[in-house]
Amino acid sequence: RPRFNPLLRLAGPNPGGLFKSNLQPVMSPSVSPRAHETYVHHFGRSFRIRGVGPLDERLLTLDPLSVSHVLKNSSLYEKPWQSRALITSMIGCGMLAAEGQVHKRQRRVATPAFSIQNLRKLVPLVFKKGTELKDKWTEMISAEHLEEDGKVIDVCHWISRATFDVIGVAGFDYQFNAIQNETNELFSAYKDMFEVAISQGSEFSTILSIYAPWWFKIFPNNVSRTVDRCQNVIRKVAGELIQDKKRKIEEGQKSGKPYQGRDLLSLLLKSNVAVDLPEDQRISDEDILNNVNTFMFAGSDTSSLTLTWTLWLLAENPQAQDRLRAELLDAFPDQITDVSDLNEDEIQSMNETLSHLPLLHNIIQESVRLVPPVHSSIRVATEDDEIPTMYPVKLADGSTDVKKSVSISKGSFIHVAVEGFNLDKEFWGPDAWEFNPDRWDDLPEAASKLPGLFANTLTFSAGPRSCIGMRFSMIEIKTFLYILLTRFVFKSTEDKIIKSNVVLTRPYIAGKYRDGSQLPLIVSPYIASKH
Numbered sequence: 001r002p003r004f005n006p007l008l009r010l011a012g013p014n015p016g017g018l019f020k021s022n023l024q025p026v027m028s029p030s031v032s033p034r035a036h037e038t039y040v041h042h043f044g045r046s047f048r049i050r051g052v053g054p055l056d057e058r059l060l061t062l063d064p065l066s067v068s069h070v071l072k073n074s075s076l077y078e079k080p081w082q083s084r085a086l087i088t089s090m091i092g093c094g095m096l097a098a099e100g101q102v103h104k105r106q107r108r109v110a111t112p113a114f115s116i117q118n119l120r121k122l123v124p125l126v127f128k129k130g131t132e133l134k135d136k137w138t139e140m141i142s143a144e145h146l147e148e149d150g151k152v153i154d155v156c157h158w159i160s161r162a163t164f165d166v167i168g169v170a171g172f173d174y175q176f177n178a179i180q181n182e183t184n185e186l187f188s189a190y191k192d193m194f195e196v197a198i199s200q201g202s203e204f205s206t207i208l209s210i211y212a213p214w215w216f217k218i219f220p221n222n223v224s225r226t227v228d229r230c231q232n233v234i235r236k237v238a239g240e241l242i243q244d245k246k247r248k249i250e251e252g253q254k255s256g257k258p259y260q261g262r263d264l265l266s267l268l269l270k271s272n273v274a275v276d277l278p279e280d281q282r283i284s285d286e287d288i289l290n291n292v293n294t295f296m297f298a299g300s301d302t303s304s305l306t307l308t309w310t311l312w313l314l315a316e317n318p319q320a321q322d323r324l325r326a327e328l329l330d331a332f333p334d335q336i337t338d339v340s341d342l343n344e345d346e347i348q349s350m351n352e353t354l355s356h357l358p359l360l361h362n363i364i365q366e367s368v369r370l371v372p373p374v375h376s377s378i379r380v381a382t383e384d385d386e387i388p389t390m391y392p393v394k395l396a397d398g399s400t401d402v403k404k405s406v407s408i409s410k411g412s413f414i415h416v417a418v419e420g421f422n423l424d425k426e427f428w429g430p431d432a433w434e435f436n437p438d439r440w441d442d443l444p445e446a447a448s449k450l451p452g453l454f455a456n457t458l459t460f461s462a463g464p465r466s467c468i469g470m471r472f473s474m475i476e477i478k479t480f481l482y483i484l485l486t487r488f489v490f491k492s493t494e495d496k497i498i499k500s501n502v503v504l505t506r507p508y509i510a511g512k513y514r515d516g517s518q519l520p521l522i523v524s525p526y527i528a529s530k531h
């Protein structure tokens with residue numbers, strides 16, 4: 001009943017026509033920082049935007065109290081069924097798409113796998129993959145004798161291959177070998193399917209696949225055929241892996257020699273058969289497979305883009321790059337030869353040191369604040385509610401609401417502006433849009449009170465649906481930065497890099513959007529005597 005939608009009372013930008021929308025300016029990272037700033041200036045921190053179609057009035061809130069309320073009350077504010085249906089149609093109903101009891105059960109079974117103790121055991125695997133990437137780049141540079149000038153490398157492409165490898169071994173003890181070549185059957189299946197997920201097919205077919213998925217069963221198109229083919233491969237290969245692991249765990253239980261698998265899949269399976277877990281809290285093999293797919297989907301591109309954007313920020317800010325390299329070299333003066341020579345204890349101690357390096361941490365905090373891979377998220381109210389506000393709420397008639405809340409009716413969407421929060425000058429200071437890792441040594445009080453799982457940013461979201469893989473990605477990012485920055489120097493090319501939100505915030509070369517996401521940097525070996 002749109003006439004009674006309380007959001008219509010709120011001030012907000014004019015969409016410019018009955019079938020027009022306000023989504024583009026708030027979702028496109030090339031304009032969204034300015035759009036958020038302008039809207040807050042005119043309409044306050046809680047305002048109405050038009051989504052898809054004239055009946056879809058949404059709340060966009062940049063009020064910390066309201067966002068905290070929405071993200072913490074995850075049963076009152078769920079993910080909309082439309083986005084869950086789209087995710088489920090690709091990777092099944094794992095943790096990213098599930099709601100209610102199903103989600104609670106899955107999250108409970110998966111949580112032990114992401115404990116600090118368990119993640120530490122994955123460190124050597126991450127080191128191995130980082131070293132393999134470093135060797136590959138060294139080989140590529142020396143094959144063309146480009147040690148002096150440096151070689152232009154699309155770091156986005158290569159880091160994506162490496163993070164796929166990491167999640168393969170760390171996620172389910174499987175070697176994609178993607179750094180070496182891209183021919184593995186399972187790797188291709190995941191890659192092709194995720195490419196379909198981010199390919200911008202026609203809006204009409206996306207809407208059809210959400211509202212009438214049966215249509216593509218009767219009239220398959222290229223996308224639905226690719227998804228079917230990939231799902232068959234994944235079900236066969238990953239399904240066999242799951243059965244194999246289950247057998248090993250059962251044999252271990254019988255023989256009294258517990259299976260020592262340290263990958264996330266083994267830990268998930270072990271946690272699922274733990275004696276203290278009630279029978280009705282266990283999850284099915286299908287759910288296990290869906291969550292392996294979910295870790296692949298949620299854990300590879302996000303980490304790879306964070307690493308890619310961090311290298312770009314360091315290339316654009318050579319002083320920060322030099323300072324970080326100096327910190328890393330200082331921390332390990334003896335161990336700079338080759339991490340593949342180290343034993344597991346030495347690698348663990350290195351990881352411990354890495355996790356406490358102040359500038360490394362500041363740079364990562366600054367990078368994920370400035371370019372969050374998940375640009376924004378969405379929730380739907382499952383009940384009528386009053387969302388508490390900290391800031392005055394401006395109404396469409398120009399007045400200010402006297403009550404300190406926004407009324408929302410069941411079924412309305414709330415747009416969670418992840419990047420909007422991270423770049424808000426009122427909280428972070430006038431240089432909020434700039435790269436300044438030193439800000440973290442003296443954070444404005446307003447920023448230090450913002451909600452967020454990591455560093456008062458919404459990059460990993462907040463509340464019960466926040467990112468379960470945050471610590472995993474920190475290990476991966478810090479390890480890779482150590483290995484790559486102590487071996488290479490990164491410089492920008494002449495190309496202008498732009499950000500585009502294609503499911504995640506990805507880099508493109510201005511004017512070459514059709515060539516796909518890429519980020520070329522000039523990479524040359526680091527030679528201590530030259531620097």
Ligand code: HEM
Pocket residue numbers: 095096097107294295298299300302303306372373374377378458459460461464465466467468469470472473
């Ligand atoms: C820099 C890297 C990463 C970023 C920025 C990131 C960000 C996020 C965000 C924003 C969400 C919430 C999504 C929403 O509300 O719609 C999320 C959820 C999730 N992430 Fe991550 N993520 C990262 C790495 C990882 C990794 C490495 C894994 C797994 C190995 C992972 C697994 C998940 C899962 C399973 C969820 C769903 C949690 C739930 O709903 O209970 N993520 N992530």
